[in-house]
Amino acid sequence: MSRETKEEYTFTCPECDEALEVNGSMKDALIERGCVICGAGVTTDAFTNPTSANSS
Numbered sequence: 001m002s003r004e005t006k007e008e009y010t011f012t013c014p015e016c017d018e019a020l021e022v023n024g025s026m027k028d029a030l031i032e033r034g035c036v037i038c039g040a041g042v043t044t045d046a047f048t049n050p051t052s053a054n055s056s
């Protein structure tokens, strides 16, 4: 299983509660344009990054 190390986030819309898996550029686009589903404004708080869960 060869998997490229890309930025991956889970976006959960605070308005319509839709959850999407996105990469870094999609994350930027969502923050810039808002939710693709409902058009609500999106902040970085709407994203979680499961790969950076190593808080010591």
Ligand SMILES: [Zn+2]
Pocket: 013, 014, 015, 016, 017, 018, 035, 036, 037, 038, 039, 040
């Ligand atoms: Zn939405």
